[in-house]
Amino acid sequence: MSQDRWRKSTRSQGTANSNCVEVRVSPWRKSTRSQGTANSDCVEARTAGTGFQVRDSKLGDGSPIFDLKTADFTALLQQADL
Template sequence: MSQDGWRKSSRSNAAENSNCVEARVAPWRKASRSQATANSDCVEARPAASGFQVRDSKLGEGSPIFDLPEGDFTGLLRAARRA
């Protein structure tokens, strides 16, 4: 998926007429603390219809994406703050 936030069905790319409706996807966000470090690899997150999605920033577009309900995402943030 491109970083510009627009997503098209994968089936439309192979069609002769690949015009189709595109959907806007929220951009990935990193923690503000990770931006200033030499090693800025971290977990990225974005809002989604199901709650939130997270991925490993160092893998980028190749990273698996995990869907988390809002409560689980909040728990992840709490645990990360304690670490």
């Protein structure tokens, strides 16, 4: 089962006509290498459009989000795995 969720514009909330286009948002994922360790802060990633988005897990929703093309994200993963 997908963990994607749907988001609707806040402008459509509480109005008589709250029909609106919704957008599916992929969940943030963290490396399995960072789970269960004393310092589990990590970069989180999710799919977005034709690429990926990354953010700092320590900051959560307050983190800046960086959009990366698939090739750039792949290169980042290759460098991180050294």
